[in-house]
Amino acid sequence: MASIYKPTEAIQLLRLVTKRPFTVQRRPATRIAFSTSRPAQAAQSSSSTPPPQPTRRAVTVTNDTGAVRWSELSPGEKASRTVQQSFNLSVVLVGVVMTCGVGYFLFADVFSPDSKTAHFNRATTAIRNHPECQRLLGPGSEISAHGENSWSRLARNRYVSSTTEMDKWGTEHLRFRFYVEGPLGQGVVHVHLTKRPSQDEYEYHTLAVDVKGHKRVYLENADEKTGSKVAPKIFGARWW
Structure with missing residues (x-):
C-alpha cells in the first residue's frame, strides 16, 4: 500500500535538519599511562639474587701470592702453600748464614787487629x-x-x-x-x-x-x- 505524500510534514523535517548543526563525533584519544611497576619488579628481582662469583684460579707452588685464605684452600692447595713457604724460609735462612759467613770473613781477614x-x-x-x-x-x-x-x-x-x-x-x-x-x-x-x-x-x-x-x-x-x-x-x- 503506497504512503500518502504530505507536504507539511516534509517541510517540518527540513527545518529541523537545518536548525541542528552537523557534528561528527570523535573518539577521545586515549592517553597511555606510564607505569614503572614492571621495571621496579625487575630491579627488585635482580637485587634479590646475588651475582655469580667468579671462579678463582687454583693455588699452586708457583702462583701462590697469599691472597686466598687458608680456610678456603683445598688439601692440595694447602700442601702447595706449605711447600712454597718452606722453600722461602730455607732461602732466607741460607741468606742469613751466608751473610754471617761473609761478615765473619771480613772481620777476621780485614778488620780484626790480628788479621x-x-x-x-x-x-x-x-x-x-x-x-x-x-x-x-x-x-x-x-x-x-x-x-x-x-x-x-x-x-x-x-x-x-x-x-x-x-x-x-x-x-x-x-x-x-x-x-x-x-x-x-x-x-x-x-x-x-x-x-x-x-x-x-x-x-x-x-x-x-x-x-x-x-x-x-x-x-x-x-x-x-x-x-x-x-x-x-x-x-x-x-x-x-
Whole structure:
C-alpha cells in the first residue's frame, strides 16, 4: 500500500535538519599511562639474587701470592702453600748464614787487629819508614806494596801468600810474603809472626826485605835478640 505524500510534514523535517548543526563525533584519544611497576619488579628481582662469583684460579707452588685464605684452600692447595713457604724460609735462612759467613770473613781477614791485612799494612808502613829501605827502594811515599803477581791484569797484585801453623808447644806461626816497589828498586818482604799460648796478639819474629844485589835488611829479628838460643826443657817441655 503506497504512503500518502504530505507536504507539511516534509517541510517540518527540513527545518529541523537545518536548525541542528552537523557534528561528527570523535573518539577521545586515549592517553597511555606510564607505569614503572614492571621495571621496579625487575630491579627488585635482580637485587634479590646475588651475582655469580667468579671462579678463582687454583693455588699452586708457583702462583701462590697469599691472597686466598687458608680456610678456603683445598688439601692440595694447602700442601702447595706449605711447600712454597718452606722453600722461602730455607732461602732466607741460607741468606742469613751466608751473610754471617761473609761478615765473619771480613772481620777476621780485614778488620780484626790480628788479621793478615792488618799485619800487611803494618809491615808496609814499617818498610816505608825504615831508612835502609828508603835508601834501596826510594822515598817512603813512593814505595808501593802488593801481593803475588798474576797473569790476569784485572786480578794483578791481589793475593798475599800466607801460611798458618801451630807447633807442638802450642805456639801459632803466621808467615806471609809480599812485594815492594820503589823508584830505585824492587824487593821481597818476608814476615814471620808468632803467638804463644799466653799471648793474645801476634808479635814479630822476623820482618826482612830482600833486594836483589844487596844484603837482606832486617826490620825485626827475634833470633838476633835472643842470640838464636832455644829455651831449655823443664820436665820435658819448653815453658817460654
